[in-house]
Amino acid sequence: MTDTVDKMPTPALPPDQIKAIPVRHYGRWVAGAAVVAVLVLIGIAFSNAKINYSIIPDYLTDGTILSGVWHTLYISVLAMVLGLVLGVILAVMRMSSNPVTSTVAWLYIWFFRGTPVLVQLLLWYNISLVFPILNLGFYKDEMNQVMTPFLAALLGLGLNEAAYMSEIVRAGIQSVDIGQTEASHALGMTQGKTLRRVILPQAMRVIVPPTGNEFINMLKTSSLAYAVQFNELIKRATDISSTSLAVVEMYFVASIWYLILTSVFSVFQYYLERRYARGSTRNLPPTPFQRLKKNLRLFGSFSRPEVAR
Template sequence: MTDTVDKAQAASVPPEQIKAIPVRHYGRWVAGAVVVALVALIGVAFSNAKINYSIIPDYVFDSGIVNGAWTTLYISVLAMVLGVVLGIVLAVMRLSSNPVTSTVSWFYIWFFRGTPVLVQLLLWYNISLVFPILNLGFYKNEMTQVMTPVLTALLGLGLNEAAYMSEIVRAGIQSVDEGQTEASHALGMTQGQTLRRVILPQAMRVIVPPTGNEFINMLKTSSLAYAVQLPELIKKATDISSTSLAVVEMYFVACIWYLLLTTVFSIVQYYVERRYARGTTRNLPATPLQKIRTNLTKMNMLSLSSWRR
């Protein structure tokens, strides 16, 4: 009888509360301290370096630098458009059952992805040494007059970009279920109509993110056009540094403009990706603008309710 009472009393006593002790991550503290120390050392080194930081703001909006930035943006957009259009054609050729078109597309991708962009630019720039005269039958002119720095940069950057875009587009097309193609053909659509109206719109959610990354990379890769005398940002900064003797300072100015351009287009890429992700993700996180709009609405509601009281 006594054992039964003791067991009942023991069962009625609540168990002792477990105290959770967080795990100490000493490695994080050590890594953080090392990173802070390295950043501090770099900051001290640059603060004591022979760099005239005061003249950098004077050249950020210099007319030559602004024109160079505009040329960088201009040639990047044109080269990207050429790369996207030609990349779609190459991707369709690569996926074709025709062995000739498939082989030609594979060889193009193999060549342009396997050789440096700078070499391709220099080849186009010096093509007049091989073909002095351009004769198309309906048009004839000296190659030196035809192959301007703008056209050289456009061909060198755009044709190279097409090789990478073709692989991106091919991956996007292959991500669409084959049943979509079969259903389109059953409705009487041609191969071209199926590609334009069914396949590509669905493949955009796979194509858009890497395409945005490629364009941001194109903004920086366009600096190689300096080697073919294109008056882009690096060329303008170098020309100014040769007269002002502020070499490093001009490169800092160029870095500011590259960071500005890439930041702006990264924001654009973010919103474009959200648009094409609406059909695949139910609860998208709020954008910064949506958060600001929501906070302003809450503040207005609170002020209105306090005013009524």
Template sequence: MTDTVDKAPAPSVPPEQIKAIPVRHYGRWVAGAVVIAILVLIGIAFSNANINYGIIPDYLTDGTILSGAWHTLYISVLAMVLGLVLGVILAVMRMSSNPVTSAVAYFYVWFFRGTPVLVQLLIWYNIALVFPTLNLGFYKDEMNQVMTPFLAALLGLGLNEAAYMSEIVRAGIQSVDEGQTEASHALGMTQAKTLRRVVLPQAMRVIVPPTGNEFINMLKTSSLAYAVQFNELIKRSTDVSSTSLAVVEMYFVASIWYLALTSVFSVGQYYLERRYARGSTRNLPPTPLQRLKKNLRLFNSFSRPGVTR
């Protein structure tokens, strides 16, 4: 009998590693080069323009400009408060089962959203043509004396904002489940108390984000108040340019102030939205400060000697 020799199994050859070759996107590089070229051309055009950029930092802290920035912030806050309060009332009226109040709220929203803000400001400023005298019984005066540029700007901006805020509030209220209202009524709560204690707090998660956008928009829309001679930022910048003859430079100064104001309130809007989102999600996104601290910790851990990267 022939001796059989046990042969060792042949070693298995590992499969060749697959090398993924990324697809080249030449269009992205072309688009990026075109965008950079356009930005360079715009920068060259502004650098060669007949603009004295050196005086812009000096006028940023000018007393007249600071006064205009303060008036812009002041009228924006007051108009937003007026629009928010009246917007809540209009939203409740719009959702009411009373056909009269619902129709009045609908007509208000239709009219103020359908006409330009500038036209509304001019109408309020010239309202003395319709009502020459203001007679409230306990107070009587000429309308020209009552309707100051400040009051015309406040009414024009605030009443227009109320039309938009009513739709935002109405959408927030309708986002709350009807079972919440039924449960509140079952506990003996009145309609007003249910709205104040149950519905509105839950609706804030939907109301806050667009409200922040509306306020930031209000900061810029307040520039239209120059048409009624209110001393906001554009009006004060125009006054300075009429004496310094630096027209475009003052527009740059006003733009910087608008960017600063909107940036500050954008950060506040972010934290306010984050606060009202606590009940709707388990993991809140990190704040910019938390993200910065995390990046610093990662940088310190990689920069230590002996750490394998």
């Protein structure tokens, strides 16, 4: 009887008597304090700099700056469309069983990915040194008249983007199971119809996220068109700074507009990715508005006083 009593388990303490001691993370506090100190020093440096911050809001809506914003958006969209179309063609050529087309596509990708965008822009802008006359048979003119800053920027940005988009499209196509192609051919579909109706729609789930990132990057890369005298945002800001001597202020204005453009298109990219992810997952990530609504609901439940029962 005594042994039985000794072997009985000790009753657990009630939850209100358990004292939980949190783990101390001193390294986090030190790292956080160091980051805050660096940010404070940077803020002090900018506040003491000879920068006229009061003129920045006025120049944000200046006609010259808005013209530069429009040209930046315009050239970015056209260059992205050109890169996407050529990228699909190059991806199909790269995966072709024809050794000539696959080799040509590989050489194109190798060259345009291996050389800087700025060099490509300058080469197109000075292409008249190689081809003084453009003769297409039905059209003939001096290359200096044909190769405008807009065309040089479009070709330099678009052809370079095509090399990257081809690899993105190729990765998306290869992510689709080969059984989809075999089943389509068994139904009598041609190779082109299989690509348009079966392969590409399924590959979009893989293609869309990096394509959105490439377009956001294109918005910033378009600033290199300043080197070929295209009137994009940086060129317009520089023109104003050369007369007003507000150099740093104009860089702040350009940076704010780039942040606005990239933020807006990041939201579009989020919803586009969410749309194409519907067929691959049952639990879609909440939208920013849904997340905000949930947080407000939780805050309301915490702030509501409890009712005594």
